[in-house]
Amino acid sequence: MGIGLRRELFDALLATHRRVDWLEIITENFLGLTGRPAVLLEKFRDRWRLVPHGVGLSVGSEAPAGYLDGLGAFLDQVDPPWFSDHLCFSSVGARTWFDLLPLPRHDESIQRVVSNVKAAQLAARRPLILENITAYAEMPGSSVDEATFLGRIASEAGIGLLLDLNNLYVNAVNHGLKPQAQLEQFPLDQVRQIHLAGHSRDGSLLLDTHSAPVSAAVWELYVQTLKQCGPIPTLIEWDQQIPSLDAVLDEADKARALMERHG
Amino acid sequence: MTTVSLDVFLAQMARLLDGRSSAQQVEAILGPSPSGTSRLGLYPTLVERQQRSVIDDFYVAARIAAESAAPGRFAKLRDSFLRAHPPSHWAPPRAGEQFGAFLESKSASAELVELVDYAWTRHQVVHTAIEDPASVVVRHYTHRVREFSRLVEREGKTKGRPAKEPDTCLIGRSRDTAQLVVVDASVAALVVLQVLEDQGWSDELPHVARESMLEEAQRLRDLGLLSEGRRAALAGWLPR
Numbered sequence: 001m002g003i004g005l006r007r008e009l010f011d012a013l014l015a016t017h018r019r020v021d022w023l024e025i026i027t028e029n030f031l032g033l034t035g036r037p038a039v040l041l042e043k044f045r046d047r048w049r050l051v052p053h054g055v056g057l058s059v060g061s062e063a064p065a066g067y068l069d070g071l072g073a074f075l076d077q078v079d080p081p082w083f084s085d086h087l088c089f090s091s092v093g094a095r096t097w098f099d100l101l102p103l104p105r106h107d108e109s110i111q112r113v114v115s116n117v118k119a120a121q122l123a124a125r126r127p128l129i130l131e132n133i134t135a136y137a138e139m140p141g142s143s144v145d146e147a148t149f150l151g152r153i154a155s156e157a158g159i160g161l162l163l164d165l166n167n168l169y170v171n172a173v174n175h176g177l178k179p180q181a182q183l184e185q186f187p188l189d190q191v192r193q194i195h196l197a198g199h200s201r202d203g204s205l206l207l208d209t210h211s212a213p214v215s216a217a218v219w220e221l222y223v224q225t226l227k228q229c230g231p232i233p234t235l236i237e238w239d240q241q242i243p244s245l246d247a248v249l250d251e252a253d254k255a256r257a258l259m260e261r262h263g
Numbered sequence: 264m265t266t267v268s269l270d271v272f273l274a275q276m277a278r279l280l281d282g283r284s285s286a287q288q289v290e291a292i293l294g295p296s297p298s299g300t301s302r303l304g305l306y307p308t309l310v311e312r313q314q315r316s317v318i319d320d321f322y323v324a325a326r327i328a329a330e331s332a333a334p335g336r337f338a339k340l341r342d343s344f345l346r347a348h349p350p351s352h353w354a355p356p357r358a359g360e361q362f363g364a365f366l367e368s369k370s371a372s373a374e375l376v377e378l379v380d381y382a383w384t385r386h387q388v389v390h391t392a393i394e395d396p397a398s399v400v401v402r403h404y405t406h407r408v409r410e411f412s413r414l415v416e417r418e419g420k421t422k423g424r425p426a427k428e429p430d431t432c433l434i435g436r437s438r439d440t441a442q443l444v445v446v447d448a449s450v451a452a453l454v455v456l457q458v459l460e461d462q463g464w465s466d467e468l469p470h471v472a473r474e475s476m477l478e479e480a481q482r483l484r485d486l487g488l489l490s491e492g493r494r495a496a497l498a499g500w501l502p503r
Contacts, residue, residue, distance in 0.1 A: 028354050034392040039441040056353035061273050064353045092277045094351045097310040098317060098358075101276065104293075108269045136309070137302035139276075140293035141266045175298065 001256040002051070002235040003248050005044060012245035013044075019256075020048060020249065024235050027054035027083065032070040045078060051193075052083040056096070059116040059130065060089035060103040064096055068123040075126050082127045084162045084193065085120075087113065087150065100133045104141035105149040110156065117157040129192050130154070131162035134170050134208035146171070151187035160192030165221045166214070166237075170199050170206040183221050188229050196222060196255060197237040211240035214251055222255065223262050231263035267293055279303075280310050281349065314345055317355045321386075322362065324412040325378035328424045332372070340366065340375075356386055374406040374425050381408045381434075388434050389443055399435035399456065401448050401467045406430070409445055431471045450475050473501045 002022040005013070013020065023044060030037050030052075044050060052075065057063055075083060088100040103109045113130075121128050132150055144152070154161050163186060172179040196219075198212030214222075214236070225232070236251045267275075275292050278284035286304035290296060296303040318341050319326055329337035344365045350358035363379040384402060391398040409432055411425035431448045433456075446452070453468050480497045483489040 031354075033390050034395075035388075035390040035398070036436060036441045036443075037390065038392075060269075064351075067353055089273065089276075091353065092273045095277060095281070096350050096353055097280055098313050098350065098355055099306075099310045101280075101306065101310075104266070104269070104272055106266055108266075112269055136305050137296050137298040139272070140290060140296050140303075141272060142297070143266065 001252045001259070002233065003252050004053075004235065004237045004239065005050075006239065006242055008242045009245050009248065010040065014047075016245055016249070018246070018249050020252070022049040022051060022233070022235075024051050024053045024237075025078070027052040027071075027074070027085075028056050030078075031067075031074050041077070049080070050078050051080045052078055053131075054083065054085040055098075055100065056090055057085040057116075057120060058090045058096075059085060059087065059113045059120065060101075060109060061092050061112075062116060063120065064091045065094070068120060071120070071124045075124050080126065082129050082160070082192065083124060084129045084131060086133050087130045087153065088133045102133060102135035102137070102139050104139040105146065106141060106143045110149065110152050113153050114157040117153070117159055121159075127159060129160040129162045131164050131195065132167050132171075132186075133164075134167045136174060136205065138175070145185070147182070147185035147187060151190065154187060154190040159190075161187065161190045162193045162195060163188070163191045163225065163232075164195040164197070165218050165225065166195065166197040166199055166210075167208055169215070169218050169221060170208050173206050179217065179221060180224070183224060188225065191225075191229060191232060194222070194225065194232050194234040195237050196234060196251070197239075209240050210237045213247075214255075219254075219258070223258055226259055226262040231259050234259065276306075280307055282307055282311075314350060314358065315341060317350070317358050318345065318362065321356055321359050322379055322382050324382065324408070324415040325375055327415050327421060328378055328411065329375050331422050331424050332374075340369065340371065343369075359383065374408070374427070377404045377406050377408045378412065378425065380404075381412055384434055385443055385445075388436055391436070393436060393438055393441075399433060401431065401433055401453065403431040403448075403467045403470055404429070429474060431467055431474065476501060 002024055003020060005023040005025045030041050056067060086100045088102060090097060090100060117128055130153065132146065150161055168182055168186065169179045172182045196214045197210040198214055199206050200209045200211055234255050236248060236255065238248050272293055275284065275289045279286060279289045286300045290300060290303065326337045344362055347365065348361050352358070360383070363376060363383055366376050366379060381402065381404070384400060388398055388400060405427065406425040407428050407430050408425050409430060411423070414420040432445055433448045433452060434445050436442070437444050448467065448471055450472050453471060477498060480489060480494045484491060484494040
């Protein structure tokens, strides 16, 4: 059971005696950086297994200039079992938006993503897994549903998936679908990791803000996933309004207990 | 259904996200979003919010000082900057790299330029290898920007501006803890760094030396050991 490594938690983590099995680090916070980030990375790596999770690979378009150059050396330094990013685009050419943007779900997108995944894995010398994102709008031109899109990419690229249950739940609610049914359609046999996080509400929309405890509905989806798939490495994400480390670890303990009971 | 190519989709989305096209215009080329035009039109707002927050969070002390001086001023400058320098690097802090130069080109106030410089310089120093001479730099400010930044960043001050008072400091990273260290740049410290660390003579040395001598002259005057006339004459005599 892991938690996301965030600056606000650095000191408390290094001082805690509570159980933390592994940490997920944001790739872009450390990639290619010298100085204090490199020192911190070493400190955390000495104590925990680290798994990089990126937001900037942009597999739906192309990796931004320079992104892949240092990826292999960085991952050699961290030595994770895999690294992850999102099934989306976040940059086009020399322009980047710092957001995870949905793709149209059709054959050409699948081919593009598969090709970019292969290039990224070649540069990284490690397996990549891709996460399902929150999409507030369906992009024009889609010809397959999300589950098929994810499943085909995973199969054709030969990679695993990172199932973000909060994203699945937020998407289902925002698009008027049943979360339970969405989970049943998800290619669960290809899931290698799970994300759990909280969301917030803005008018009629749920927003994937990672600013709250995991909701009861998402915990239910987690139990259902565990019953079907068995134990899967799981991570608690908390990125805004970050509480004390103890509060984050309480969520991790809860997830661990559920995994022991249902996994 | 006719599907446009992925490259056309990406190009059209880039126009939408940068506010160069509306959701309706994009749908006219790409076809309708099954979620509706207004949902598609959310994306420019979401990415704009995200880009603004990158600058706002990185330059928080500058934002608070600018807003205290003239409400709305920072937001206007920030948006103008983001239009002139749309982010191109995958690392969010790099989005604000040119902000200081941009503010200078817009003749922004010295306190704002200095607060931005102080934030960016600390970021640079923290990310510089310890063997690199650039891991210790000297900065001279005309305002107490480090004190104000500390109040904002560590004590949550949400209003106010830095005092107009000169401050020359050393900004570096500890070789022992890797933590950022910011201290007064005394004449002795600058000379020691030059001699022991081969830093090269700091451009700030004459300035620091002048400030240091003026402070000493004031101290001697306060002690009655120097006349006011002689103290005042020193300011004119020292090179600027």
